[in-house]
Amino acid sequence: MALVTVARVEDIPEGEARRFEVDGHEIAVANLGEDGFRAVGDICSHAHAHLHEGEVDPDFETIECPRHGSVFDLETGKPRSLPATLPVPAYNVKVEGDEVKVEIT
Template sequence: MAEFVKVANTSDLAPGQVKLVEVGERWVALFNVGGQFYAIEDRCTHDDGPLAEGMLDGHVIMCPRHGATFDVRTGAALTFPAVTPVPAHEVKIEGDAVLVSTQRKRK
């Protein structure tokens, strides 16, 4: 069974914002897209770019290094130069708490 850790309050992240959070031993980018929260690991699979520093457009985050894009809901690589998905983590909301699973989502 997955363990969840509190990483933020819902009020910490307005829609369209990204926050870098620590989940267990991993750095994860937490996204608020229209009031829905998503989490993917913070490293571009092409060149280890910091995704939390990228530009968010809807459900798509662009790596600030070479422009690869990923779907924040699933971690899927959408454009070159990335071809490998970024691991995603399940997110739960309990009251005002944003909880992220310490385990990667299974495909």
Template sequence: MTLEHDDVEIMVVNCGGEILAMEDRCSHDDGDLSEGELDVAACTMECPRHGALFDLRTGRPITLPAFQPVDTFPVVLDGDTIKLEVD
């Protein structure tokens, strides 16, 4: 799932029961990470454009060509509601 807050696209992912939120933007070329391949076991997302792999928990790139991290956002579960802490 993706959403927008103050012109920032954010993707929310269920990674094996852990709900994570990360900026939906590859730091290499600004592509939409949410269109890439999700590895639930490793909690990673692969950029569909050039294959950079990002850790969904930290936003850090694991492989090139990306080398800058993207923002992650704390998630709070309130019953059936998912809330993000976005500054």
């Protein structure tokens, strides 16, 4: 297990997600504002779209796949709507100072 710094807080605007690659993991990190940051696998489990290009909903803590619209839970990585049926990985995120860190297992 490793805690890896991927960005500074200001690199990820509130209500948006950015993509980072760590040790071969493609990760979408979303900024939910006062609810903090969440991280899930960036590649949609349905047909390989990039989730960081989709819409983040800070209220529901979800990100919507830009290709076919499946909505993924940013806490668990599970899809809340079709067509995706399989989860994407979910990662723990910690903010230390102004650094956003993702736990890679």
